[in-house]
Amino acid sequence: MKKFVLAAAAVLFVLPAVQAADDPVAARKAIMQSVAASAGLSGGLMKGDIAYSPAAGKAAIASLNAAALSYGSFFPEGSDMAANTTASPKIWEDAAGFAEALAKFSAVTGAAAQASGKDGPADVDAFKAAMGPVLASCKSCHEAYRVQR
Ligand code: HEC
Numbered sequence: 001m002k003k004f005v006l007a008a009a010a011v012l013f014v015l016p017a018v019q020a021a022d023d024p025v026a027a028r029k030a031i032m033q034s035v036a037a038s039a040g041l042s043g044g045l046m047k048g049d050i051a052y053s054p055a056a057g058k059a060a061i062a063s064l065n066a067a068a069l070s071y072g073s074f075f076p077e078g079s080d081m082a083a084n085t086t087a088s089p090k091i092w093e094d095a096a097g098f099a100e101a102l103a104k105f106s107a108v109t110g111a112a113a114q115a116s117g118k119d120g121p122a123d124v125d126a127f128k129a130a131m132g133p134v135l136a137s138c139k140s141c142h143e144a145y146r147v148q149r
Contacts, residue, residue, distance in 0.1 A: 105137050
């Protein structure tokens with residue numbers, strides 16, 4: 001019990017630091033790994049390699065939507081210089097354009113979440129229709145705002 005109280009107090013205390021992200025590059029890479037995992041799950045469901053279920057479809061869509069809504073918080077000025085990032089300097093040079101790409105990502109994942117309803121898209125065709133625009137958004141953002149290292 002005492003441990004729990006201490007832990008809870010510690011959580012309250014560090015919250016502002018967490019919001020600023022101690023390691024924003026690691027955080028944004030982890031978010032994209034989760035995005036890629038959800039895209040992989042989606043591909044498997046669409047091709048029939050994984051048996052479709054509304055719950056699985058909903059899990060993929062919900063995690064993509066959460067990623068889209070939080071992703072923009074992990075790009076502090078200067079973090080394009082990190083050794084292990086593929087974020088392009090263009091993210092900061094063209095901040096308005098990157099904000100637009102983020103807004104588009106949120107809009108398409110939000111629409112998919114809306115379409116998936118409480119229980120997830122009812123069948124694989126409904127899932128494909130909801131996910132199409134989401135999967136199409138990866139490439140355009142990467143082409144504009146990612147560099148190869
Ligand atoms: C709004 C822009 C944007 C969208 C949309 C986007 N990405 Fe990314 N993605 C990035 C950026 C920027 C990076 C580089 C992050 C870094 O290295 O700091 C990245 C990195 C990645 C990585 C590498 C992560 C790592 O560990 O280095 C993967 C995998 C990835 N994205 C997959 C996807 C997939 C799949 C989608 C579509 C479902 C997608 N991304 C949509 C901007 C985007």
